[in-house]
Amino acid sequence: MEVGRLGDYSRRFFLRGTTAASLLSATSCRKIQNLLGLKEEHGLCLPPPNEEIDLISHAISRLSFGPTPSDYHHVKKLGVTHREAVNAYIEEQLNPQGIDDHHAQRAMRRFESLHAPLGEMYEYKEKHLLEQLTSATLMGAVQSKRQLYELMVHFWSDHFNIDVSKKDCKWLKAADDREVIRKHTFGNFLDLVSASALSPAMLWYLDGRQNRKRQPADYPNENYARELLELHTLGLNGGYTQKDVMEVARCLSGWTVRSKKRFFKGRVEFDPASHDDGAKVVLGHQISAGGGQKDLKDVLKILCEHPSTAQHLAEKLCVRFIADQPSAQSIKDVAETFLATSGDFTKVLRRVFSTEEFLTGPRGGKLKKPFELIVSSLRATRAEISSTANLIDYLVSLGHAPFQYPSPDGYPDVGAPWVGGLFWRWHFAIGLARNQIHPKIRIREAKLFQEAGGIAGFSAVLFGRKPTQEELMSFHRSGEPLAMAIASPAFQWR
Amino acid sequence: MIREATGIVSSEGGGAKTLVVIFLRGGADGLTMVPPIGDRDYYAARPTLAVKEPDILALGDTHYGLHPSMVGMQRLFHEGDLSIYPAVGSDDQTRSHFYAQDLMEHGGSEAGGWLGRFMRFREGESPGALSAIALGKVMPEVLRGAPAAAVIDSINRFSLSQRGESTSKIETELAELYGRDRTLMGEVAKDTLQAIKRIQELSKNDNQPNHGAQYGADSFSQSLRQTAQLIRAQVGLEAVSLDLNGWDSHFAQDTLITPLMVRLSEGLSNFRRDLGHLMEKVTVVVMTEFGRRVAENSSFGTDHGRGGVMFALSEGGGGRVIGDRPELESGILVGPGDVPVQMDYRAALKPILSHHGAGESFAKIFPSWSLKHSSQES
Numbered sequence: 001m002e003v004g005r006l007g008d009y010s011r012r013f014f015l016r017g018t019t020a021a022s023l024l025s026a027t028s029c030r031k032i033q034n035l036l037g038l039k040e041e042h043g044l045c046l047p048p049p050n051e052e053i054d055l056i057s058h059a060i061s062r063l064s065f066g067p068t069p070s071d072y073h074h075v076k077k078l079g080v081t082h083r084e085a086v087n088a089y090i091e092e093q094l095n096p097q098g099i100d101d102h103h104a105q106r107a108m109r110r111f112e113s114l115h116a117p118l119g120e121m122y123e124y125k126e127k128h129l130l131e132q133l134t135s136a137t138l139m140g141a142v143q144s145k146r147q148l149y150e151l152m153v154h155f156w157s158d159h160f161n162i163d164v165s166k167k168d169c170k171w172l173k174a175a176d177d178r179e180v181i182r183k184h185t186f187g188n189f190l191d192l193v194s195a196s197a198l199s200p201a202m203l204w205y206l207d208g209r210q211n212r213k214r215q216p217a218d219y220p221n222e223n224y225a226r227e228l229l230e231l232h233t234l235g236l237n238g239g240y241t242q243k244d245v246m247e248v249a250r251c252l253s254g255w256t257v258r259s260k261k262r263f264f265k266g267r268v269e270f271d272p273a274s275h276d277d278g279a280k281v282v283l284g285h286q287i288s289a290g291g292g293q294k295d296l297k298d299v300l301k302i303l304c305e306h307p308s309t310a311q312h313l314a315e316k317l318c319v320r321f322i323a324d325q326p327s328a329q330s331i332k333d334v335a336e337t338f339l340a341t342s343g344d345f346t347k348v349l350r351r352v353f354s355t356e357e358f359l360t361g362p363r364g365g366k367l368k369k370p371f372e373l374i375v376s377s378l379r380a381t382r383a384e385i386s387s388t389a390n391l392i393d394y395l396v397s398l399g400h401a402p403f404q405y406p407s408p409d410g411y412p413d414v415g416a417p418w419v420g421g422l423f424w425r426w427h428f429a430i431g432l433a434r435n436q437i438h439p440k441i442r443i444r445e446a447k448l449f450q451e452a453g454g455i456a457g458f459s460a461v462l463f464g465r466k467p468t469q470e471e472l473m474s475f476h477r478s479g480e481p482l483a484m485a486i487a488s489p490a491f492q493w494r
Numbered sequence: 495m496i497r498e499a500t501g502i503v504s505s506e507g508g509g510a511k512t513l514v515v516i517f518l519r520g521g522a523d524g525l526t527m528v529p530p531i532g533d534r535d536y537y538a539a540r541p542t543l544a545v546k547e548p549d550i551l552a553l554g555d556t557h558y559g560l561h562p563s564m565v566g567m568q569r570l571f572h573e574g575d576l577s578i579y580p581a582v583g584s585d586d587q588t589r590s591h592f593y594a595q596d597l598m599e600h601g602g603s604e605a606g607g608w609l610g611r612f613m614r615f616r617e618g619e620s621p622g623a624l625s626a627i628a629l630g631k632v633m634p635e636v637l638r639g640a641p642a643a644a645v646i647d648s649i650n651r652f653s654l655s656q657r658g659e660s661t662s663k664i665e666t667e668l669a670e671l672y673g674r675d676r677t678l679m680g681e682v683a684k685d686t687l688q689a690i691k692r693i694q695e696l697s698k699n700d701n702q703p704n705h706g707a708q709y710g711a712d713s714f715s716q717s718l719r720q721t722a723q724l725i726r727a728q729v730g731l732e733a734v735s736l737d738l739n740g741w742d743s744h745f746a747q748d749t750l751i752t753p754l755m756v757r758l759s760e761g762l763s764n765f766r767r768d769l770g771h772l773m774e775k776v777t778v779v780v781m782t783e784f785g786r787r788v789a790e791n792s793s794f795g796t797d798h799g800r801g802g803v804m805f806a807l808s809e810g811g812g813g814r815v816i817g818d819r820p821e822l823e824s825g826i827l828v829g830p831g832d833v834p835v836q837m838d839y840r841a842a843l844k845p846i847l848s849h850h851g852a853g854e855s856f857a858k859i860f861p862s863w864s865l866k867h868s869s870q871e872s
């Protein structure tokens with residue numbers, strides 16, 4: 001292929017339709033890049049070559065916030081067969097520390113206040129920490145190579161949802177993100193639940209700090225205990241009773257957070273005088289009297305080892321990674337691994353990705369939530385971002401701003417509630433393609449098209465498969481193929 | 495799941511009921527807007543600020559009236575459209591604007607706003623992109639948490655492009671590609687494109703208000719005008735939040751709030767006239783974070799208090815005073831001398847939200863309050 005023809009490339013490509021797409025191989029792409037003297041700063045661009053979403057594209061779209069132009073090539077070269085390559089990719093993503101991510105980590109360290117000690121967080125203005133945390137979350141999702149890790153951070157942030165608009169959570173959520181969610185993302189479930197139970201933000205959000213029994217007549221505050229059972233562990237139909245809720249609340253009574261008016265503000269403490277120290281029975285297990293603060297450890301262990309917890313978490317993970325309505329078999333398989341490994345999340349996730357349904361089931365059937373749509377657009381276009389304010393505005397308009405879900409169950413992970421936001425999805429696509437979102441957010445359309453081989457190659461990057469003839473014609477007729485491809489139905493799914 | 499779902503979005507957006515929430519920020523003085531008639535203690539506590547008895551606009555045979563600047567609202571009351579709640583408030587004890595506004599907008603110590611939760615949990619079809627809007631510059635707390643909400647200065651911002659350039663070719667192709675989509679997404683796309691077209695026509699045409707309504711040029715009146723335009727355009731608008739600021743009248747109260755009362759009264763009156771029969775699907779709620787101290791202070795103003803007023807405007811749903819405000823004898827006043835809260839604002843909102851389709855979800859809209867009050871209800 002000659003350089004002189006490159007200007008015509010996309011039009012020619014379009015005219016020749018789908019047959020032309022087969023010309024696009026790694027070799028031709030590399031040739032184009034070498035001829036143009038393009039630096040391989042991002043790795044080689046290889047658009048997915050098949051008419052259907054293949055296993056590699058499927059794995060990338062499910063284990064990440066969406067492909068960059070070089071991801072397909074990156075994964076493909078990890079193995080001889082697609083299956084081998086995908087297995088190697090899964091292992092790579094399950095071991096985030098092994099991934100060189102200095103570029104993104106440096107970008108995320110810019111948000112200095114997020115690294116402040118707990119007590120100092122109260123010194124920031126209320127909105128500052130939320131802005132910083134949202135920006136860091138967004139930038140991590142866009143730039144980090146540890147994509148599965150970031151995706152799971154997102155998953156846990158919903159599972160252990162904390163809305164920052166509730167009282168002191170506006171200061172304390174940043175510490176929760178750091179010390180609870182990010183610290184235990186790929187760890188053990190019991191450790192994660194234990195950290196969350198004693199997270200100052202969670203103690204504020206679900207009123208655990210007010211759960212005390214000082215006199216015989218005091219009733220414990222059940223709010224956290226109920227959500228712990230219903231949302232965090234066993235699940236709504238997990239087989240617990242109202243009596244269990246009250247018993248769990250009794251076990252957890254006495255834990256509180258030092259107020260912001262005192263020294264060591266935000267510190268979590270156990271007050272024996274506010275703890276109900278009598279004997280308890282939780283889900284048939286005896287907890288003897290006089291346990292004091294050890295009750296918390298005992299009760300969380302009972303909850304985390306309960307088979308309903310394995311079932312509940314398995315179902316949520318299958319909904320996240322496989323389908324809005326995953327098969328009972330997949331859930332059963334994952335739940336078994338959860339039980340067998342006592343909730344070791346590296347192993348549990350590995351099991352999700354080895355289910356028959358993940359590997360051979362339907363592809364491209366999960367609607368992107370707004371955050372995913374925005375992040376996947378920024379990743380695919382290699383947007384240069386030095387301001388996130390307008391991106392956050394879009395997330396607010398689309399009803400999906402991180403850490404702002406108004407009830408404890410977290411943002412829904414299925415498609416139906418999200419389908420109403422098409423207006424803002426299109427608005428964003430057009431703004432991004434026209435470089436009009438913000439002066440500090442830039443994409444380079446010409447370069448993207450050169451690398452990928454015109455709009456046909458680039459939309460293959462977006463969709464994980466070659467575009468159809470109808471799609472290509474529509475992109476061209478619109479006069480703004482890039483905007484149209486990002487706004488198109490195919491890119492709304494993953 | 496999406497792929498099987500049907501009929502979640504109405505094809506025309508015409509069936510939607512619209513709830514407009516106007517927040518009077520700063521703590522509006524209920525005793526000036528809705529003065530008592532024949533209450534000697536009122537005149538004793540307010541030697542300079544009390545509305546003189548002959549000036550009070552009567553509200554039928556009730557023992558309440560309206561400030562003389564609120565002629566429009568008096569007419570709305572007599573026409574049976576305006577309800578007046580004379581002593582509404584929250585459980586706020588701090589008398590702090592920010593705390594009290596948050597409390598009233600969140601619906602208690604919940605996170606997120608009650609209007610946002612209403613949009614997320616109310617029964618019926620999923621909200622669309624144009625279902626919930628705030629006219630202003632920032633997302634108000636009351637709407638936070640809605641599944642999709644837009645903050646706009648002006649309805650002209652409802653264009654797919656940032657700077658108002660044409661997107662008609664893209665719209666044509668969106669119709670083409672999404673038209674092939676047989677899932678719910680295809681339906682939503684069709685509705686959304688229609689809504690965009692209707693709004694484009696709105697901003698293109700001169701679009702004078704109907705029935706001789708003449709809105710003021712201030713931003714509050716213009717926001718009401720645009721709300722009426724959106725309702726007429728049938729874009730599926732269900733929740734609107736707008737603010738009328740500046741009620742914090744510690745000093746020279748009369749000169750400060752009289753223009754605001756005119757604005758509110760004229761604004762509502764024009765809005766009602768403009769909408770005509772379309773008003774049958776619309777409710778306007780006017781609320782404020784708290785009322786003000788009964789006794790005036792030494793600088794012809796009033797300080798932060800407790801019970802304040804609320805108004806609701808809906809076709810044929812008014813013409814009455816709901817709840818009661820006791821005579822202002824000192825024995826009944828609370829704290830440093832404030833009107834007691836006789837009706838919780840959530841109790842006032844409950845029937846309105848039910849009318850707008852809250853259905854069984856009321857407990858999710860006001861969770862902690864509903865829990866506390868479920869035992870008192872039948």
